[in-house]
Amino acid sequence: MRRNPRDTEESNRTLNRRTLLLGGAMGAMVAVLGARMRYLQVEQADEFKLLAEENRISIRLIPPDRGLIRDRNGKLIADNEQNYRVIITREAAGDAELVLRRLANVIPMTAEELDSAIEEVKSLSAFVPVTVAERLSWQDFSKVALNAPALPGVTPEVGLSRQYPLDTDFAHVVGYVGPVSDKDLEGLATPDPLLRIPKFQIGKIGVEKWMEDTLRGAAGTKRIEVNSAGRVMRELERQEGEAGADIRLTIDADVQNFAQARLGEESAAVVVMDVTNGDIICCASAPSFDPNLFVRGISHSDYNVLMEDDHRPLANKTVSGAYPPGSTFKMVTALAALEAGVITPETRVRCPGYIEYGGRRFHCWKRGGHGSVGLVRSLSESCDVYYYDIAQKVGIDKIAEMGRRLGLGQRYEIPMSAITEGIMPNKQWKLERHKQDWRIGDTINASIGQGYVLSSPLQLAVMTARLASGRAVLPRLIRMVNEKELPAPEAAPLGLTQEFLDGIHLGMYEVVNGEQGTAKSSRIVDPTLIMAGKTGTSQVRNITAAEREAGVISNDQLPWNRRDHALFVGYAPYDAPRYAISVVVEHGGGGSTAAAPIARDVILRALSDGLPSLEAYPSSQRGRIESMLKELPLRDPVTGMVPVKTQT
Template structure:
């Protein structure tokens, strides 16, 4: 009994002892757990909090609204139009095909397209919006809205797309936008993220392309919370972007429209420029194209048609078409000679050809002009006179003066793919062709043939600089940003003797306003609105001596591609010049018959701010349109 009690007491105390030991060790383990909590939640809290942030919060860029582009009078040339579109989210529908089928009852969605979309939707993330159709009409959009409950997973949305209300009228000026390609992304730098946004468009061409950065605006930022599946739960922060700059162009829309219309089906270019501030009032290049097609995406057929058209609608001929200037260059030859001491009253006799070196150099008038001085040589466009004076003054001096007038130099204008043409001289030939300059080449250069090429824009600039008395006016297309006017660059003198320029201008006036001038039939008779100009015909093919002997083939007998380019440069009014113009009609034939009437009509429209009265042109004027291959060069 005592023994058992003793044992019982020992057992009891052992139990208590061990119980305390056990609880003590549990306390110890609990202490470890507590320490671990402290370690995770306090010591390492920063690290875990950051990782939690990173995994659930995604910054997302918001595409800014693109700046709009306006003409001189504020008419939109590029605007953002509401784009009614319909998207589908896979997660929100049980039967993709059924939803598509029901949608096809409301909008055009053929079976093949449905099949295609089904594949796209099936493979995309369950929460991603897949574009089903865009640019719907309001009626279609309203229909979809009304039927929303039946169209599971389908949601109508309003987005913005670029629209060019004037379509082909200003296509070459405004350009178009398109989806960024690999090269754009590589070039984009920090803006890369923005460019990668779905539906993002960037300027590809024209002002859209050149002024891309300003037009694009700055991206907004939204921080969204997403769950583990990537589904957006809510927006935590949103900062809207700022719209891109609104640009006011120098383009006079009415004049631009008229210039495009006047060129008609021809392949050519017309540029009208203000001679004092350089504002380009019209820059037409035909054929045009509808830039809206590029925004929506060209079909293969449309693309092939544009690419293979022999009239190159996609080329802006006003800045990227380089043509031999032909006789329009003769002002430069004369001015170079005058600057280098030529007496304009000293004359040369033209008998139709000139023997130089080892061959004849012909005048376009085979029977010859007779005695020609500076003014009459321009008026009649006599080649012999310019062979003579070009030879006297030399190519380097001609090139030097020409460059001051912008020839051979890339014009500064807010367009891309602007060509600089070629103004050859000894150095140029040596470095580019690796050959010495031949004297005979100077003769050809003197009448704007040979290596010399100029773009219509350069011819317009040259004419403007003559018309404003020798100042370095430069063309510009943007005259205002966000409603604020941009001041034109102050003009600097080109350093040409004003007397010499006055003489050239006198000669140019004779071309149009004096009986016998090459463009007399295209003169403007309205008092105070007369124009002065110069015709040009650029030979496209080589005329052999044999052909010359047998009679040169007429333009109308040649295939279109081999006909001469018709050129005309002019300014108006003659007395107090304001507008300069350059017209090039590719393979149009003679400058006086084809290009000059266009210049006249466009200048009339510019001066009258619209349709001129019928008596602004004389009764013997070249009619509205017509090829006259017999006309003088």
């Protein structure tokens, strides 16, 4: 073979040597690559496998069904309603805008809703489902299903959403649920992962809030495979959660409804308690609001209406309202004096219409005075001077102690929001609170439940139940959890002298049933349902001497918010107490006219099966009562609807 003349052995050797060198370098690099492969795939394999699994698998929570809330007889108060909603996925829809426009012809949608839906669908990833409409009627929902071929990418879905069929009746007791807020998460060291689910609803106030742990249940989990964009590819494993426990309240929904209707437009509160075990049978605060509005997200205008109402519909007056108990407090003062031994039931005090202490004149409500007054008459005719007298004999500390013993000035652990402690003042309290010494005038004011004394309708009901039973009854709101009866704690005797209690009972009997009783027009004539009680009228303003000279202006002539609060506490039946009741009508005027009639109707309703029998009322009142009862906007037992009030 002839060589290229320029080729030399030398140059060929160089070429071969360099080729070998090059080959060696390449071989070295291949070895490095191989080593790197080994490092990544053999030595680090476990770590990377873990990372790949973390990439791939995502754990999603399955929200549990929230526990239902029922009344003591099983009537639904808080339900999980089927929420029919329509969801669209852009990816499956093709032209999402066109599909949405078609959808708007099928279900009721405003132009705004349509535009915001189109915008939302367009702004999110193609595979993210967007809820277009919620809470559809069954008809609209089935229309969507029927038109499915024309609506690609649109899926009708059913979810659960909280619903309160008895709307306004239980707004204050049961409260409502709402989406988790940052505030809810504050202070929780390890929040339930469920709370991180978007739009997950938790109890905001009332039983829904305070029984949250019981009602919520435990989340289920599903392990799903997701791709890099977060789209769910398939479900790998599913572990069902545990539904929340159902709760039965002690409240009777029918009594509650009756009370709510009976309170009507008043700014008022009623608490009915079972004297024997403390069960709260009724706990109504008026006016009320519809909790369903809050679940769906209340509009600003609706919210403002509720906020600006001077009757404060959002406040739960039964437990958060703190009122001067007025004359309903007189039993406390009397029992304190009796137990302290400063008086006996027979002790008499002369009432000239006022009493003077330290140059100040303290008036009885009755300007002319009651004359010589004993325990029973002091209650039945509500003589103030009697209490001024015995109170300064026994002293405020003993009165406060008795008040506490009877349940005032303390907070009860029931699952409701904003429970007030009230105020049961004594010398120590005033020193701490106002940095002032206690004065005799303070005792005199406190003796008739004015001045510093404040108590809630719930506390007044407890007080009455304790007076009626002589036992330390504690209020109870939850009757059953998961259909299992919770044991009602046995109430311990208060250790009060029976003779004194009998005197108080007789006085309270005379209040309602005596000839001169302040609440005699609210008596119950059915001998098996006789009611005993005490009226109260508490001032929200000071009556000046000048005003007193000119003649005290009657409540009717005052603006609403300066009128007296009307109160009534009572129990029935007199000889075998079953229920205790307290009624507060804010700025209602006199306790005998504004509060006692309500108390009679509600306690009769609690004692009866259905509407109170007219036989229980004095015959002269039956006609008026009958038409009043007929007018009440009671909830229809079948439909659950409240009749629309017609203006007459």
